[in-house]
Amino acid sequence: MKRNIYLKKKSLDEAKGIASNLADLIRLGAEKIPVIRALGRVTAEPLFAKISSPPFHCAAMDGIAVTAESTYGATEDSSRVLTVGEEAFFVNTGHPVPPGMNAVIMIEEVHQIDPERVEIMGAAHPWQHVRAIGEDIVATEMVFPENHKITSYDIGALLASGHQEICVKKKPKVLILPTGSELIEPDEVNLSEPISKIIESNSYVLSHLIFEDGGEPVRHPIVKDDFQKIREALLSNHEGVDLILIIAGSSAGSEDYSRSIVEESGEVYAHGISMMPGKPTLLGRFKDRPIIGIPGYPVSAIMAYEELVKPILYQVIHLFRLERPRIKVFPTRKIPSKLGTEEFLRVKAGKVGEKIYASPLPRGSGIITSLTKADGIIRIPSLSEGLAENQEIEMELLRPLEEILNTVVMVGSHDLTLDILANLLGKYYPPVFLSSHSVGSLGGILALKNGICHIAGLHLLDPDTGEYNFSYIRNYLKGIEVKIFSLVDREQGLIVQRKNPKGLKGLVDLLQEDISFINRQKGSGTRILLDHELRGLSIDPGQIKGYEKEEFTHMAVASLVSSGIADAGLGILPAARAMNLDFIPVAKERYDLVIPSIHVGDEKIRKVIEAVRSKKFKEEVLRMGGYDVSRTGEELL
């Protein structure tokens, strides 16, 4: 390969070209393995049949084997008698037809006169009920070419053609070296103590991806951010390995080490690639084998693997790599993106009406759940400044399309009972998947208005009437006919630290000098409730420290209280309970599911309503505490 030193950031296409050159450094050997262990392996040579299948002329029926010629002329009226052992031989299905015989007469059509004689009432034609030698496979014919991936079916053809062992390509061996002083091995974590290190999970995710792509991962334990230790780990483990992945901890320091170490024993061809996530990826050669510096953030690590390492594996195994299937989707909102960088946007998708809508997940490269929750990936090309709302665009599928088509899209306020609902649907009402997006109640209303969701979850207090939801629906959803179902009545209150050390009793106490509050985002039902209550108490929100800090879910609020960042936030009881926090009731509110009438008849929506009305749902909700289910599932208005 060319030995240039690259100095500036590479485009993803350039990086792919370099990866492909690096793949050429790998010389994959072959190995003989038993056929019955060969599923998914790739042939290293064309395989020719060692024997024919069937290996002899065999009976396809139980009966007698005869020569067709000896039966000619036999009819109902003029039967013929054959001598057993000379003209006729009893055979069972699958057994060889005796030499010289060329037809089988079914046992049902044979009349045995005595042990020596049988009578037949009809003639046989040549090769009747005989499976001829080689009918399926002829000895010496090519059964599979080189570079063929063995399937379960293929194992049948290989065994039948006399193969017991076959020659397949060795699996490319991939050394995975996680580095970073901030990391801890997963099995060294003690959950009963506070955790001060990041759990190393990238190496395990990469190991499994490599396994799925036909490679053999070899994981090295975590190496600290220490030049000599990283260098030593590479030098003493590279032998016998086809490819090396060195995962930087999230620390920039260790990445610099990688670069220097690679330069010392080989060459760096790229460091810094115009992709997001995945920018800090390094491509190089270490002791004459490819080495890839994988970024430390989980999503970056996976993107670097999928765009640059996986193609190397496929090229080396000589397998045709399939693109993920693509479908056309419509983004639910405008998504700006950085010019000059190819972005991999993770999205959730669902079909509402005639279109499949894609809703972006968090874009941070540290958010692994943006991949585990994703239905697909939208590539925003490097020459684009982003996506316009409702612009048709391609999405690569991460889940089967059928699952997406069976997904109910719910947008709106966050409630913990939605997890219970999703779980019940998967368990008792398959195939229905619930995809819920926490954007606040007003966001839910807007999603209904824009036709991009099946259900909105709302708890919007009308400060003028004290009623929930109805007036908002009337005002915002003019011309859209909807049905409203009660999900739960729930209690909102102040989530405060365990044992309430600051002695809070209600909203008024938020004015205390030593109290730091954490708020919910504008447009959320909880925020509207808070503002309504503050107004009732004539409290100026500007006087509350932290009123301007916003979180998007009850759990995020509870989490910040739990960690001591905030002293209090408004939220629901189960969120406080989940984090083992105290709860000071403030108000009771109605949380409803609002569904456009055109969707109510839809099979999957019907199942959601059925699940909400089920006894199991109510029982599990009551078990969480903080909920009243007496109206759950009722149609309101």
Next chain:
Amino acid sequence: MKRNIYLKKKSLDEAKGIASNLADLIRLGAEKIPVIRALGRVTAEPLFAKISSPPFHCAAMDGIAVTAESTYGATEDSSRVLTVGEEAFFVNTGHPVPPGMNAVIMIEEVHQIDPERVEIMGAAHPWQHVRAIGEDIVATEMVFPENHKITSYDIGALLASGHQEICVKKKPKVLILPTGSELIEPDEVNLSEPISKIIESNSYVLSHLIFEDGGEPVRHPIVKDDFQKIREALLSNHEGVDLILIIAGSSAGSEDYSRSIVEESGEVYAHGISMMPGKPTLLGRFKDRPIIGIPGYPVSAIMAYEELVKPILYQVIHLFRLERPRIKVFPTRKIPSKLGTEEFLRVKAGKVGEKIYASPLPRGSGIITSLTKADGIIRIPSLSEGLAENQEIEMELLRPLEEILNTVVMVGSHDLTLDILANLLGKYYPPVFLSSHSVGSLGGILALKNGICHIAGLHLLDPDTGEYNFSYIRNYLKGIEVKIFSLVDREQGLIVQRKNPKGLKGLVDLLQEDISFINRQKGSGTRILLDHELRGLSIDPGQIKGYEKEEFTHMAVASLVSSGIADAGLGILPAARAMNLDFIPVAKERYDLVIPSIHVGDEKIRKVIEAVRSKKFKEEVLRMGGYDVSRTGEELL
């Protein structure tokens, strides 16, 4: 489940209903396993985060941790000095932000005055360069619901949320019992001796399918056709097993045993299903667990598994079973099918012009290669009498569509060098797949005429001129512009038994009383050559014994000669060599590739021509013997 005795043949839909009832007999337990062994397993309970991720506020950059408030007012012109250890703390990426601090300033923007003091030139905003606790996952939130299949990505989210072990469903354990006295274990076959038993491969194919579908196969060795032995094998192995598959040998006798044995310890709900292949399938209950009697022919066994056993596994694991993707195809010819039976027709497919054509493979249930070579399956419904030519119909994909789109369809005469070509294409010219259909040279011409192939392989002698191919192309392909490339010149001759025991010297000797001939099918170039040569010698074909017996390939002819069924057949030298037979040259002929001009520019056709012209192709062809490659790859006319 209902305890009816079913007496008559069931429709496939009825049988599926019974299988679904049988699945309800299975109670699958759960087991705790390490997360890093959980790929592909299915959660037995919802999994909640044990810790948040990140588990603490951590630095997203190397730098100093500060309180944002302490930096307000700092600018280029008015820098601020902070005391290390009090107002500022050095942190690396991924490390915890010290208590009380709420922002990180990048190390590049920090000027260290001395060990105690740092200077900053700008203010930090709160939470700048800090990954907040729970940014990705909040402790106690549901990470995955019950019935979720774990992916490689998921392993990252599980480890990050504090899971080291998780509770997954046990794999359904499936006992596989192959029966039949005609069977032999694959590893007991001695290839150096004649084989008189059928190699048992069904159990291994089923084992791998079960493994792929998330079950745990337990294979029992072959049991002979003996009522007591089969009964004993079931009685002593059913404990601890969720599901039993008893594979009848191909013998009808053993199937009868299965039925009686099941009736003795349970009940038979169906025996005989209106599907083809797969009719003899049995569905029953044995000692309170489902038992499926699987037919002995390989394709029947697989169809019975896929239609009736696989759905049981998915139902029991509670996984959504994906249908195979379907595409629209056009059959290349009329395909009659039996009314009242659902037929699974295996087909090869390729896109020629704008349509994807499907060409049927052999329909026999004993032909495993009809599945290993298939690109898809066409279901012919039980109420249909078959498919019309060129009738649009759905095909279930067995291979990825992308591979089918990259497949070159070749129809016509059979030649052994096509295997070499297919192999080279896969190895050096990916992604191109060659699919060749042996229907004889005239069949190839007709396929070109009908526009259902990219290439025809022809060796058609014009008896009037002694020329090959040109006159046929002129006469049959009026209005279709084609290019003609020489593939090889090859020798045709009599394939006779080793050492030519009957002392044949040429075609004239076929008239001998003791000679049995095997012919090629009408329309094949070899048949035309034979007739031409016989005419030249004034031999009456009616005088040749076996002239009316037809085979479709050179290898099939050689195989029949090898097994002693025939004494001679006309064919090519490498077919004789492959079977270690003798060869008496008769004539030399030209074998050409004929390609419509509209396809010649197509990338994949270009690659085929390139491969034919490659040195490697010619070398490998010469190694087979019987070929002249001096014109190989040349464009003729």
